[in-house]
Amino acid sequence: xxxxxxxxxxxxxxxxxxGGGGDGENYQVTIAGTSSGSSTQQAGQALARAASQxxxxxxxxxxxxxxxxxxxxxxxxxxxxxxxVDNNSLSKAMNDEGPFAEEPVDSLPMQGFVFTNLEIYWVAxxxxxxxxxxxxxxxxxxxxxxxxxxxTRLLTEEVIREAGLWEPNEILNVGTSDIAGAxxxxxxxxxxxxxxxxxxxxxxxxxxxxxSGGGLNVIEVDDNFEQAIDNVGGAIKxxxxxxxxxxxxxxSITDTTTAWVxxxxxxxxxxxxxxxxxxxxxxSSEHWESIQESDPTALDHSDPxxxxxxxxxxxxxxxxxxxxxxxxxxxxxxxxxGETNE
Numbered sequence: 653x654x655x656x657x658x659x660x661x662x663x664x665x666x667x668x669x670x671g672g673g674g675d676g677e678n679y680q681v682t683i684a685g686t687s688s689g690s691s692t693q694q695a696g697q698a699l700a701r702a703a704s705q706x707x708x709x710x711x712x713x714x715x716x717x718x719x720x721x722x723x724x725x726x727x728x729x730x731x732x733x734x735x736x737v738d739n740n741s742l743s744k745a746m747n748d749e750g751p752f753a754e755e756p757v758d759s760l761p762m763q764g765f766v767f768t769n770l771e772i773y774w775v776a777x778x779x780x781x782x783x784x785x786x787x788x789x790x791x792x793x794x795x796x797x798x799x800x801x802x803x804t805r806l807l808t809e810e811v812i813r814e815a816g817l818w819e820p821n822e823i824l825n826v827g828t829s830d831i832a833g834a835x836x837x838x839x840x841x842x843x844x845x846x847x848x849x850x851x852x853x854x855x856x857x858x859x860x861x862x863x864s865g866g867g868l869n870v871i872e873v874d875d876n877f878e879q880a881i882d883n884v885g886g887a888i889k890x891x892x893x894x895x896x897x898x899x900x901x902x903x904s905i906t907d908t909t910t911a912w913v914x915x916x917x918x919x920x921x922x923x924x925x926x927x928x929x930x931x932x933x934x935x936s937s938e939h940w941e942s943i944q945e946s947d948p949t950a951l952d953h954s955d956p957x958x959x960x961x962x963x964x965x966x967x968x969x970x971x972x973x974x975x976x977x978x979x980x981x982x983x984x985x986x987x988x989x990g991e992t993n994e
Contacts, residue, residue, distance in 0.1 A: 677709060677925065677927055678709050678710075678711070679709055679710045679711070679925060679927065679928035679931065680711050680713075681710065681711070681712050681713075681734050681924060681928050681932070682712075682713045682714070682715055682732075682733075682734065683696045683699075683700075683712060683713070683714050683715070683734045683735060683736065683918070684714075684715050684717045684723050684726060684727075684732040684734065684735040684736070685697075685714045685715060685716060685717060685735075685736055686716075686717055686718070686719045686720060686722075686723070686736060686802065687716060687717070687718070687719065687799065687802075687827065687828050687829065687856075688716050688829065689828060689829065689854070689855040689856045689859070690802075690828065690854060690855070690856065691768055691770060691846075691848045691854045691855075691916070691949065692720070692736035692767075692768070692916060693714060693716065694854075694855065694946075694947045694949070695736065695767050695768055695916075695943075695947050695949075695950060696712070696714035696736060697714055697946060697947070698943045698944075698945075698946035698947035698950055699712055699767075699932070699935070699936065699943060700712035700713060700714055701942070701943075701946050702935050702936075702939045702942040702943045702946070703931075703932070703935055705939070705942055706935055706938070706939045706942060707931055707935055709927070709931060710928060710931045710932065710935070712932075715732075717732070717735075718801040719799060719800075719801035719802035719803060719805070720736060720737045720738045720741050720801075720802060720803025720804070720806075720916065721738075721741045721744075721751060721801055721802065721803050721805070721806045722801040723735040723736065723737050723741075724737060724741055724742070724745050724752075724757055724760070724761075725755075725757060727757075727759065727760070727761055727921060728757035728758055728759050728760075732921075733761075733920065733921040733923045733924050734761075734918070734919070734920045734921065734924055735761065735918070735919055735920075736767070736916055736917070736918060736919075737761070737803065737916065737917065737919045738770075738803030738804070738806075738807070738886075738914050738915065738916045738917075739886065739914070739915045739916075739917065739962055739964060740803060740806060740807045740810075740885075740886030740887070740914055741803040741806055742760065742763075742919075742964060742967060743885065743886055743964065744806065744886070745757050745760055746760065746964075746966065746967060750806060750810065751806065759921075760967065761919035761920055761921050761970075762919060762920055762921070762922070762967070762968045762969055762970040762971075762973075762990040763917060763919055763963060763964065763967055763968065763969045763970065763973070764917055764918035764919050764920055764929060764932070764933070764969075764970055764973050765917055765918060765933060765936065765953075765959035765960065765962070765973055766915050766916070766917045766951065766958075766959060766960075766961050766962035767916055767917060767918055767936070767950070767951065768848050768849060768915070768916045768949065768950075768951065769848070769849050769913055769914070769915050769916075769951075770804055770846045770847070770848055770854075770913065770914045770915075770916060771846055771847050771848070771849075771850070771890060771893060771911040771913050772798075772804055772807070772808055772844055772845070772846040772911055772912050772913070772914065773844070773845065773846070773870065773873075773893060773895075773909045773910065773911040773912075774842055774843070774844060774845075774870070774871045774873070774909065775842070775843055775845055775868045775869060775870055775871065775902060776841060776842040776843075776868070776869060776871050777835070777838070777840070777841055777842070777864070777867050777868060777869075778867045778868070778869060779838065779841075779867065780793060780841035780842060782841060782842050782871055783869075783871055783872060783905050784871055784872040784873070784874055785815065785817065785871065785872070785873050785874050785876070785877040786872075786874040786876070786877075787871075788817045788820075788821060788842065789815075789816065789817060789820065789876070790820070791819075791820025791821055792820070792821065792822075793821045793822065793841040793842055794821065794822040794823075794824050794839065794840050794841050794842075795812075795817075795821050795822070795823060795824065795840070795841060795842045795843070795844075796824045796826070796831055796834070796840050796842070796843040796844065797809050797812055797823060797844050798828070798844050798845075798846075799825075799826070799827050799828045799831075800825055802828075803914060803916070804844075804846055804914055807884070807886050807887055807912065807914050808844045808912070810884050810886070810887075811877075811880050811881055811884050811887055811912055812844075812880075814880035814883050814884055815876055815877045815879075815880035816876070816880075817877075824839070824840050828854075828856035829856065831843070831856065831860060832856070832859040832860045832862075832863040832864075833863070835860050835863060835864045835868075836863045836864065836865070842871070843860070843868075845857045845860065846911075846914075847896055847897050847949075848949035849949050849950075849951055850896060851896065851897070851948055851949040852896070852897045852948055852949045853896075853897035853898065857897075858897070861897075861898055861899050861900060862899065864900070866900040866901075868898075868900065868902050869902050869903070869904050869905045870895050870902045870903060870905065870906055870908075870909045871905055871906070871909070872905065872906045872909065873909055873910040877910075878891075878910055881910070881912045884912070886914070887912040887913070887914070888912065888913040888914075888915075889910060889911075889912060889913075890910065890911045890912075890913050891908075891910050892908045892910075893908055893909050893910065893911045894907065894908050895908075895909070915961070915962040916962075917962050918932065919970075920970045920972075920973075922990070922991060922992045922993045923992070923993055924970065924972075924992065925972070925992060925994055926970070926971040926972035926975060926992050926994065927972060928972060929970045929971075929972030929973050929976075930972035930973065930975050930976045931972075932972075932973075933956075933959065933972070933973050933976035933977075934976060936953050936959065937953045937954065937956050937959065937976075937980070940952050940953045940954055956976070956977065956980035956982050957980075957982045959977075959982070960977065960982050960984070963984070963987060965984075965986055965987060965988075967988075968988045968989065968990030969987055969988065969989060969990060970990055970992075971989050971990055971991060971992055972992075974987070974989040974990075
């Protein structure tokens with residue numbers, strides 16, 4: 653991964669032009685997404701398309717990586733300068749917790765703005781007989797807690813461990829590109845899956861949906877698991893979630909379920925010029941409809957205040973994004989402006 657990632661996040665400034673950023677610079681930004689078919693990859697590609705349509709100064713490309721949590725290690729190794737990352741991974745890295753307790757990072761990116769809220773919840777195969785998270789407490793099942801290295805996996809694993817469901821069950825560690833095959837072959841009993849912003853399932857989950865043969869159901873969440881969600885700081889509990897985006901009927905056990913929600917945001921290092929991130933923020937707000945054409949799950953950022961909902965007050969905000977927030981009147985003086993290497 654690290655050898656392949658050395659080209660990620662490279663920022664170049666071409667010669668003068670009458671750029672849409674207004675500063676005469678041309679910016680090339682490579683964003684470290686996550687795996688192929690992930691929500692971050694889809695969001696990044698949509699942002700890149702909008703930049704090509706609506707900016708004279710900005711060109712964006714998106715690289716495949718191993719996940720949100722993995723991106724922080726790649727950033728610390730100077731392999732990437734811009735990325736998608738989740739707030740739970742950021743929080744854990746800031747406090748040397750979770751995987752960062754044994755392998756901490758020395759440097760963290762500055763915050764940009766939120767681009768997605770992933771709603772994670774359980775589905776189980778009909779053949780498993782699982783109807784509730786209470787069944788998982790009995791043990792002996794094969795469960796899929798999302799791909800290792802994903803921020804969604806870090807949070808999901810923490811919730812499952814907190815609920816006491818990790819040790820009694822077999823954990824299936826495969827990539828998102830392989831899980832649909834595992835479901836099709838009957839090698840998994842229950843899966844943690846996610847959709848984005850109440851609109852659509854992540855594309856790897858859509859593949860699971862298609863290849864599962866119609867044999868999946870949302871399961872009920874018992875009090876023990878709900879309490880586990882409450883106990884995990886990086887998780888936001890969402891009760892009464894109505895499943896969306898499925899081609900099959902997944903509601904034969906329950907019509908609604910409880911999800912644990914994870915916010916993802918764009919983040920940038922000091923090698924990324926302020927003009928570049930200010931332009932990224934401008935495009936995301938002014939041309940959110942263009943972004944939604946490519947990524948139907950994209951958030952409506954027509955009101956720039958919506959871009960600030962995932963800000964972690966203890967972590968610096970990239971100065972270009974800070975400039976945009978100030979310009980739009982949504983800056984909070986309790987936040988900290990970072991600095992670039994310009």
